[in-house]
């Protein structure tokens with residue numbers, strides 16, 4: 001398998017906002033290979049000047065696994081170019097078929113070099129926030145196998161984080177995704193692995209298993225609590241989380 005070629009195909013698909021066929025239809029690929037392709041394709045972004053700012057987990061809720069027909073948690077990388085500020089507008093033309101989902105974000109307090117558990121996780125987090133993740137599969141029809149989506153950096157495309165808050169509860173809180181003032185999806189944060197802190201623990205473990213160190217200031221997106229929704233020009237998208245407030249982004 002030509003890892004570099006596949007990484008290039010996926011990176012260019014994202015860069016040009018043009019969908020490509022699923023890799024797995026032409027090439028057999030296992031998960032390790034898919035993560036290796038993700039890493040190479042991110043390397044191309046770093047060469048263009050993008051900086052790694054954190055990690056995201058995906059398929060941490062049943063709602064998402066069922067929506068996408070996959071069965072396992074995945075992780076991907078977030079860069080500074082993907083980050084927008086609250087109230088910014090994203091350009092639909094920069095994406096292929098973007099979807100939005102409500103998320104919880106953690107900010108890493110200090111470099112993580114030892115094991116994180118549910119008991120000590122809070123010591124490694126300075127702040128938490130509500131977030132919107134924009135996912136945009138580079139595959140035609142937003143259809144993929146688990147290996148395909150991993151190679152495609154887990155559909156990561158953009159994200160926006162609301163006001164960071166200290167010492168604020170993120171487990172068992174209600175969350176919703178709103179489009180133009182209409183609630184599209186409602187859920188509870190515990191849909192994320194039973195407790196979103198489990199996502200932070202998993203991110204720390206996956207990072208260290210894969211030679212990434214989570215550093216002070218890094219952002220972790222815990223995974224969506226509800227299914228994702230297609231978004232379109234002219235819409236205003238917001239995510240709400242009980243106690244964390246709201247964040248919004250416009251689509252132009």
Ligand code: OOG
Pocket residue numbers: 056057058059060061064068101133135136137149154155156222223224
């Ligand atoms: C993959 C990304 C999944 C989440 O929060 O579960 C994800 C996809 O659905 O395209 O970001």
Ligand code: MG
Pocket residue numbers: 056057058101103133135221223224
């Ligand atoms: Mg997500």
